[in-house]
Amino acid sequence: MSEELRGVVVCHGPLAAALVQSAEQISGLSGALIAVSNTGCDREALEDRVIAAVNGHPAVVFVDLPSGSCLVAVLKRLRSEQLVKVVTGVNLAMLVDFVFHRSLSPAEAAGRAAAAGEKSIKVP
Amino acid sequence: MSIVLCRIDDRLIHGQVVIGWGRAMAIDLIILVDDQVATSDWEQELYRMAVAPEIEVRFVTLADAALHMADWQSNGKRGLMLTGDVETMATLRTSNPEVVQRINLGGIHHRPGRRERLPFLYLTDQELRSLQLLEAGGAIITAQDLPTTPPVALKSLA
Numbered sequence: 001m002s003e004e005l006r007g008v009v010v011c012h013g014p015l016a017a018a019l020v021q022s023a024e025q026i027s028g029l030s031g032a033l034i035a036v037s038n039t040g041c042d043r044e045a046l047e048d049r050v051i052a053a054v055n056g057h058p059a060v061v062f063v064d065l066p067s068g069s070c071l072v073a074v075l076k077r078l079r080s081e082q083l084v085k086v087v088t089g090v091n092l093a094m095l096v097d098f099v100f101h102r103s104l105s106p107a108e109a110a111g112r113a114a115a116a117g118e119k120s121i122k123v124p
Numbered sequence: 125m126s127i128v129l130c131r132i133d134d135r136l137i138h139g140q141v142v143i144g145w146g147r148a149m150a151i152d153l154i155i156l157v158d159d160q161v162a163t164s165d166w167e168q169e170l171y172r173m174a175v176a177p178e179i180e181v182r183f184v185t186l187a188d189a190a191l192h193m194a195d196w197q198s199n200g201k202r203g204l205m206l207t208g209d210v211e212t213m214a215t216l217r218t219s220n221p222e223v224v225q226r227i228n229l230g231g232i233h234h235r236p237g238r239r240e241r242l243p244f245l246y247l248t249d250q251e252l253r254s255l256q257l258l259e260a261g262g263a264i265i266t267a268q269d270l271p272t273t274p275p276v277a278l279k280s281l282a
Binding site for chain 2 (some may be wrong): 012076
């Protein structure tokens with residue numbers, strides 16, 4: 001990939017901003033992730049926010065829940081985009097993995113991040 | 125049982141609907157009246173994923189809803205009928221006032237031309253007038269995003 005991937009985090013309420021801020025604090029990397037909240041928007045406005053955040057760049061879009069308004073808004077206009085991949089169930093571990101692998105293809109980065117996120121879920 | 129909640133919510137089937145209202149009212153049927161979603165298999169699949177398997181979900185056009193509302197009123201299920209906008213619910217009320225007696229304004233968000241009435245409720249003056257006409261015709265209309273919050277009467281939203 002010639003252009004580094006953009007990460008867009010789409011969540012209910014203030015969750016995306018908190019995840020992005022925390023991922024930046026842990027990784028020391030800023031500017032790789034963009035937070036999008038569904039607060040105050042209907043479906044079309046949320047779609048517009050997501051499209052503006054991706055802004056035509058190759059990207060991985062992280063969504064909090066595997067269903068519901070955020071995922072519908074993301075998939076509505078991006079599901080046919082070859083350079084955008086979507087990962088649901090976003091958590092901090094997957095975002096930290098992602099920011100260090102932004103030179104991969106969207107599919108590869110999405111797969112890695114999803115695996116890192118799954119691996120972080122344990123009952124110690 | 126019958127249709128126990130008629131809700132306008134522009135996010136359609138989402139957490140507040142399924143968890144907030146669905147559990148509190150023991151809903152076992154959700155009817156989404158939306159012409160666009162009624163023709164989109166992939167969107168229906170996504171919305172269905174948000175709902176527990178024991179709850180039936182139907183995706184219908186406005187025309188189909190007008191035809192079948194009376195059946196849903198007497199099919200033995202506790203139904204939640206959902207639209208994404210005021211106009212669709214107003215048409216349903218006109219089609220069958222007995223089924224759409226009470227209207228819950230659950231979530232109508234900002235768009236150009238709409239003014240904030242509550243943090244979760246933005247209405248154009250035309251939308252407000254449509255609702256006021258429905259109320260003048262006998263409908264009971266309140267704004268309430270979740271069952272745990274107090275309902276707000278339509279007349280206080282002007």
